[in-house]
Amino acid sequence: MRRDGKTTSLWQDQMPDYESENQVLKSDKIYDVLVVGGGITGITTALLLQKSGKNCIVAEAHSIGFGTTGGTTAHLNTMLDTDYHTLINDFGEKSAQMVAGITLEAINTIKRLASDYQANCAFKEVPGYLFAQNEEQAKYLDKIVEASRKVGISIKYTDQIPLPVTYQKAVVFDKQAQFHPTRYVFALAQAFEKVGGTLWQHCQVTDIDEGDNIRVTTSQGIIQARKLVYATHIPPGVNLLHFRCAPYRSYVLAVTLNNEEQYPDGLVYDMEDPYHYYRTQEIDGQRYLIVGGEDHKTAHMENTEICFRNLESHVRQHFAVDQIVFKWSSQYFETTDGLPYIGHLPGASDNVYVATGYSGNGMTFGTVAAIVLTDLLTTGQSSYKDLFAPGRVKPVAGFTSFVKEQVDVIKEFASKWFSQSDLKELAELAHDEARVVEYEGTSIAMYKDERGQIHAVNPTCPHAKCAVAWNSAEKSWDCPCHGSRFSCDGELLTGPARSNLEKINIDELEEADGE
Structure with a gap:
């Protein structure tokens, strides 16, 4: 399958492009919901909405999984890039508890959908580990433990981690998971089409006329819908959220090891800045160590090959590497306050929604977004509406004029x-x-x-x-x-x-x- 880069990810290997049903695009038909984007957010949202009785269409500019879903490392976390100590300080203990609850619900949703649709995606519940390598990190780790316990995360100190590295202090937390993301999304896409959903690939949105019914011009024709969801990782056009979300790139290696005992059973994270993350994936009998890191702002590194070399040096320092089998990079967006934006798109009509700003937790928050958006589009309400509301960001004076000037x-x-x-x-x-x-x-x-x-x-x-x-x-x-x-x-x-x-x-x- 194709992806948005020249390198090949582990999740592309042995995977063809998704073949959707041969359907006819009817320009005069008005769908209940148009979902723009065919990654984990868009496909999960479309499936949940279609099952709830909505008539949905997905428009993907390339092929499903083309973007970050095809380049993730597929960690499923309740322990997030924005730790609970920070979330409590910035949003309050109750809001932090809600984040912990909805991320666990998202992992359980992936588990259920993978089972319901026989996804063959190797979903596996695993423990997570976080370790400190100096005194400063160890002190902050204590704060993370205290805050995590307050929000209901099962976390405890441990004197063993499944990595051959030295450390001062470490913790283990339960109910994390991992899976094969493209096999999962392909299975959900097939399920979506089987329950009556319409999926159009190579269907790039070029213009949108908002109103009671939204009229969308695409490379495949006109699509009309009562509501629209941007599941494109960042909404197209020029919008307030572009100035509140910073793009980053992260680098990944999938390697085989000479020492079978070195493959970690769990998700593991250090506390460096940027941090490294590790896990094992078995595909068709072959085990891989997946290691990621070397994150930087998009287009702020002159020679990105150095990032791969640095990551390879880090891996070889700690592991008995047999072969570097795959290397790839992927993009994610950081919000200004550490939580994603899920809900009504600021500055757009009331029937336009968005989900963006997942940081390094795209698979988890992509599913969180599907849960929240399904509630908003079917009932108009969600317990998490205010927590993730994109409207919590207020434009500065003159912003509307700036956006107008930047278009075209x-x-x-x-x-x-x-x-x-x-x-x-x-x-x-x-x-x-x-x-x-x-x-x-x-x-x-x-x-x-x-x-x-x-x-x-x-x-x-x-x-x-x-x-x-x-x-x-x-x-x-x-x-x-x-x-x-x-x-x-x-x-x-x-x-x-x-x-x-x-x-x-x-x-x-x-x-x-x-x-």
């Missing part, structure tokens, strides 16, 4: 052909190298692939005029402002942008070596 900000780029004889900078590009160059006052983002072919695009992101930067690991142009990502030819991989980078025509594309 990109002017038509020069459509003339550039020749290589004019662009002397091209000769300086090595194979598999990218750079933004200036030519007669114009910025051009260029990449020379392994065959020597030049790919050139306008480096200005069509979302809010930020300049993209090259991601050498995933061979993509990434926006540092709001996380939009594009292929070397400018094709949109990840929103919130709604359109591609403008492609630049360069004559004589084939470049001879040494020319």
